Amino acid sequence: MSHSNPDRREFTKTLSAAIAAGMASGGFFSTAPSAKANATTNGKVGVALVGLGNLSTNQLAPALQKTKVMELRGIVTGTPAKADKWQQQYGIAKEHTYNYDNYDEIANDDAIDVIYVVLPNGMHPEYTIRAAKAGKHVLCEKPMANSSEECRQMIAACKDANRKLAIGYRCQFDPFHRRCIELAREQTFGKLKFIEAGFGFKIGDPNQWRLKSALAGGGALMDVGIYALQACRYLTGEEPLEITAQETKTDPVKFAEVDETITWSMKFPSGVSTSCMTTYGFNGINQFTGLCDNGWFGLDPAFSYAPPQPKSSNPSQAKLDLDPVDQFAAEMDAFARCVLHDEPSSVPGEEGLRDLVAIEAIYESIRTGKAVSLA
Amino acid sequence: MSHSNPDRREFTKTLSAAIAAGMASGGFFSTAPSAKANATTNGKVGVALVGLGNLSTNQLAPALQKTKVMELRGIVTGTPAKADKWQQQYGIAKEHTYNYDNYDEIANDDAIDVIYVVLPNGMHPEYTIRAAKAGKHVLCEKPMANSSEECRQMIAACKDANRKLAIGYRCQFDPFHRRCIELAREQTFGKLKFIEAGFGFKIGDPNQWRLKSALAGGGALMDVGIYALQACRYLTGEEPLEITAQETKTDPVKFAEVDETITWSMKFPSGVSTSCMTTYGFNGINQFTGLCDNGWFGLDPAFSYAPPQPKSSNPSQAKLDLDPVDQFAAEMDAFARCVLHDEPSSVPGEEGLRDLVAIEAIYESIRTGKAVSLA
Incomplete structure (x- = not known):
């Protein structure tokens, strides 16, 4: 996909999201921050996986080949060999490939609507909060954090940034x-x-x-x-x-x-x-x-x-x-629909808390x- | 069976028990109280059921038709109609039929070696202790009693009377x-x-x-x-x-x-x-x-x-x-063998305690x- 014309892309994405949402929520031309998706022209919601361990490799990436509304567009990894492999295997562009040094630059990457935090539990708060500050919606693996206090901080950060936060409770979509x-x-x-x-x-x-x-x-x-x-x-x-x-x-x-x-x-x-x-x-x-x-x-x-x-x-x-369904695909599509339609998640941060x-x-x-x- | 000659009966019962026990335990002609059975001439151990409720009626009496070593010889019931029915159904002699007024007279009934207490839990201590005082070995249903203190009293009473005490843990014989x-x-x-x-x-x-x-x-x-x-x-x-x-x-x-x-x-x-x-x-x-x-x-x-x-x-x-086996039959035969052979029960009062x-x-x-x- 091309990202050569940011202005046009921004507009069509917003249009696409509004159409998908039935234009029900108003504020279409509002300049205020919206929880709506940065959905790209293909009508799908772009996700970047943060942390390419076992779960991302063996469950989430395969599931993202089956999702209808969420699309794997970016990765964040500290391992260059993994970056190469994923770029080749899943056709991920270099421009949507990040490491832990340049993670925050994802703020400028309009192809990425959602960041899925698949890191060890103790890293969930930091990477969720930074994702929200980068203007991204966040899907965070369970357990949400190591403490309820951290959960509250994550919820507050996403609320402050007007971004959606959901927890990866796949069974709830089974x-x-x-x-x-x-x-x-x-x-x-x-x-x-x-x-x-x-x-x-x-x-x-x-x-x-x-x-x-x-x-x-x-x-x-x-x-x-x-x-x-x-x-x-x-x-x-x-x-x-x-x-x-x-x-x-x-x-x-x-x-x-x-x-x-x-x-x-x-x-x-x-x-x-x-x-x-x-x-x-x-x-x-x-x-x-x-x-x-x-x-x-x-x-x-x-x-x-x-x-x-x-x-x-x-x-x-x-x-x-x-x-049976692919639970991860169902979970991710559900969140993508929430983002597209600006609807609340059934498994929000409060559920993780x-x-x-x-x-x-x-x-x-x-x-x-x-x-x-x-x- | 005849009980017209108590002395002879006593002797042959003791002989029978000793033979069954392989005459291993000594004290054969001892006059000291022995934990050996009053086993009757047919080599079996006679039991009286105390309490003819559901368990006795539907489980124990049928099981006692299958036991090899224990034999149903007596009943204790407060309901005359039940007494009649059981006498007819199981060929129980009137002389081995007791009620709660004359229960202690079972002490004189040499056909009864074992009393199986099948009463409500709260009545286990009294009827166990009275059974021991009547010189009978006791099989008591679970739970042994309402409290550990009562269990200790029951154990002590059976020990004082040199009678065996076992708890009806049928699963342990399955x-x-x-x-x-x-x-x-x-x-x-x-x-x-x-x-x-x-x-x-x-x-x-x-x-x-x-x-x-x-x-x-x-x-x-x-x-x-x-x-x-x-x-x-x-x-x-x-x-x-x-x-x-x-x-x-x-x-x-x-x-x-x-x-x-x-x-x-x-x-x-x-x-x-x-x-x-x-x-x-x-x-x-x-x-x-x-x-x-x-x-x-x-x-x-x-x-x-x-x-x-x-x-x-x-x-x-x-x-x-x-x-599968009949668990109650197995449990009762096991206790009958303990009585016959003067061996410890694997489910003694201490197990109930x-x-x-x-x-x-x-x-x-x-x-x-x-x-x-x-x-």
């Missing part, structure tokens, strides 16, 4: 998870009473960033336990009132800086109680079950990159025999040996 | 559960790291004794949560070091006196951690899973009267394709909102 939310909310099996949810795996390389507190913020809980927490929150549609947690560490060398195995319980306002777990110590738990007055439903596995597998006391009633508030309560309960009230 | 214990202890899937265990059901009749604190001692935890607790204890072969628990009550009328839903976590000395739950509020959880370094195994359902169903990450390695110690810690954690140390 049809199996959506259907389970319906089953819970519509009380297909009667009132939801209990959720059992857990996600863990046996972590390998002892030198990876996920085991470093500064970069990861925490261990299994921050990385994968958050999926179980999310499941409890989106199935109930509520925030926990009380959290009780316990941690076990069997390898204090490998897990010197982060948590290994955590179990936690939560009470929700509607009376739902939950039993959750997460671990870096072993494989085998990757599921949630919603137990209701007259039956149960769930996914097992639930949180893998592979399609979820449904389970139910009554499969024909659960209607969970659905066609709510998880961090609960996660901090889990750590507090472990630290103090006491139930933590969030009421 | 081949599926035994095999799972082997898988854990022999580290077939590597070191055991985590146990997920839960058992609950939606309780019906709001007027039943299980919802009365004085009779039941507690709710779901005392009644069925104890199975999940047991599973954690027999899979690890250890006692919990720390317990953290949370309770949720959605129906404070029905569950005014007892617990409805409880989640709890335990840490064991070997580093195993557990996530457990129990409920009277809904159906659907009746399982345990043992997660190890290199795989997992479990039973789901695990604790029903119907045969357990195995599950594993590697079924051919787990070797859980076993033939250990569960009550853990259960009290669970209730304490709920009451105080704090982790409870048992170290």
Whole structure:
């Protein structure tokens, strides 16, 4: 694509966005900052991935070959060899290729509407805030940050810049998870009473960033336990009132800086109680079950990159025999549509913040040996 | 069977017991009190069931038609109609039929070697202690009592009377559960790291004794949560070091006196951690899973009267394709053999006490909102 005529490009992009949005939101010719997309002439939203690790390489880039509204246009990487490879593999122009020294210059790159922050957790705040200051909308991987305080700073920065902020909660865009939310909310099996949810795996390389507190913020809980927490929150549609947690560490060398195995319980306002777990110590738990007055439903596995597998006391009633989708493509297209149509994200920064508030309560309960009230 | 010649009967019973025991334990002609059976001439151990409720009617009496070493000879019931029915159905002689007024006269009934206490939990201590004082060995249903203090009194009473005391932990005599214990202890899937265990059901009749604190001692935890607790204890072969628990009550009328839903976590000395739950509020959880370094195994359902169903990450390695047995028959025959051979029970009063110690810690954690140390 050509970017030789910035003025014209700016105009047509704005036009395109307005058309896509049905010109519903007004302010079309306004000079005030708008949350609308810098969508380019092809009607798509351009994204730059920041951090070309495993997730970007094996999940996001392939997913971006399937997205309908979001388009991979830029990369930010500190590794020149990766830059070369991605430029060739995905036809990314040199002018949309950045490193960590010139990252802020992305402000001048109108092809990039959205920055997807795929860095280690501890770097999310800085790169989100700088993205917002560069005038870009931000999609940030989970967990949003290492602390609720950082989440609040990120939300404020994006608000100040009038940019959208969403968190990479791919499961919330998956049809199996959506259907389970319906089953819970519509009380297909009667009132939801209990959720059992857990996600863990046996972590390998002892030198990876996920085991470093500064970069990861925490261990299994921050990385994968958050999926179980999310499941409890989106199935109930509520925030926990009380959290009780316990941690076990069997390898204090490998897990010197982060948590290994955590179990936690939560009470929700509607009376739902939950039993959750997460671990870096072993494989085998990757599921949630919603137990209701007259039956149960769930996914097992639930949180893998592979399609979820449904389970139910009554499969024909659960209607969970659905066609799988690429969750990352669905997540990214959803955010692209929010940007194009100037609509709020269903997984905004506030959603990431709510998880961090609960996660901090889990750590507090472990630290103090006491139930933590969030009421 | 005839009981016209007490002296001869006593002698042949003792002889029979000694033969069965391989005359290994000495004291054959000793006049000191012996823990040996009053086994009758047919070489079997006679049992009287105290309390002819659902469990006795639908599980124990049918199981006693299959037992090889224990024989149903007596009943204790406050309902004459039940007495008539059982006498006819099981050929129980009038002389071995008791009510709650003449219960202690069972001391003179040499056909009865064992009393199986199948009353509401709160009545276990009294009827166990009176059984021991009547010179009978005691098999007592779980939970052993409403408190650890009562357990200690029951143990002391049986010890003072030189009578054996065992708790009705039928799962410990089930081949599926035994095999799972082997898988854990022999580290077939590597070191055991985590146990997920839960058992609950939606309780019906709001007027039943299980919802009365004085009779039941507690709710779901005392009644069925104890199975999940047991599973954690027999899979690890250890006692919990720390317990953290949370309770949720959605129906404070029905569950005014007892617990409805409880989640709890335990840490064991070997580093195993557990996530457990129990409920009277809904159906659907009746399982345990043992997660190890290199795989997992479990039973789901695990604790029903119907045969357990195995599950594993590697079924051919787990070797859980076993033939089901009648768990109650196995449990009763095992105790009968202990009595006959004067051997210790694998599920003695002390085993029941250990569960009550853990259960009290669970209730304490709920009451105080704090982790409870048992170290």
